[in-house]
Amino acid sequence: MKSSKKPKKLIRLLKLAGIFFYIGLFTLGGGYAMVPLMKQEIVEKRKLLDADTFYEIFAISQVTPGPIAVNMATFIGYKESGILGSVFTTTGVVLPSLIIIILISLYFTDAVKNIFVHRFFMGVLTGVVAEIAYLTLDVWKRSNVDTFYVIVFVLSLIEIFVIKLNPIYVILIGGALGVIFKTKEYMNERTH
């Protein structure tokens, strides 16, 4: 019995690593650009998580240090299969970059400076902007938008664009305001 359980677990872990390898390989344009593809794979296609949990992990991944994509991979891996799961997902998401960068260092160092590569990448960025815009609307639609929400949103925009505060402080201020003004509401919710 025990011996038949082990390969099953390994297959599950390798599958998880495979999903994140795919996500790592097919993300151009940095960490944020990885989130729409990750949502398609994890939430819509494989239904490992529901959208709300996914966005919650997205939120936590910005409060913690490190690349957002790596944080999300670690988190989802842990949720799926514990610490081994997070080892496999994190390795999976990092491996493509590792292989590609080593290959570039070895061989085609100057190919990436080509004018067509530059234009190609500028085109990719228009797609990245479109996908982040979609993500923004999707998070907004799934939120319970009340006065508090709008005030924190506007305040955050001012902190980012006018005061030019480091994003981590903007997040912590938002979280602190949440704790100050919303804790009571959630406590009442539980007693009902």
Place this chain on the structure above:
Amino acid sequence: MKELIKIYFEFFKIGAVTFGGGQAMLPIIQRELVTNLHWITIKNFLYFVSIAQVTPGPIAVNMATFIGYNMKGFWGAIIATFGVASPSFAIIVLIASVMHNLSKTAVYKAFISGVKPVIIALLISAIYLIVRGSFHSAVPFILAAIAFVVFVKFKINAFLLLIGMGVIGIFLIK
């Protein structure tokens, strides 16, 4: 061996103090590895940045791999990547392990409800940074608008959309 350990801890440190993803890591890498430690030249640094942005994967991971490889070959690349990812790994595993109990508390729910609107603002700022840095004519704006409609209406694969826009970019963006 000693040098590999040094590489590990330097990237561990960089990974631990960087909030907000890869872009935020670049100035820290520049200060630590270019200005303070002289591990790489500024010329190489800028070259790495230009490549790390156009290759797949998180920019921070790409940069770590690049610099590690530059310093100590294959193992340097592995160790640097491992180093930059380990602080987040440890912290996330810690949070995820208490999450089950934590997520039921009112304080946690209140905290997250305050973070959510900030995320919207940060996403808008991410869009703004790309637009300011790379959209130099009306063409990319139009392409982005078309890509948005296609992505929302037809729900096509996120990667295929990026590749498609890249190919269109070769012909239309100067």
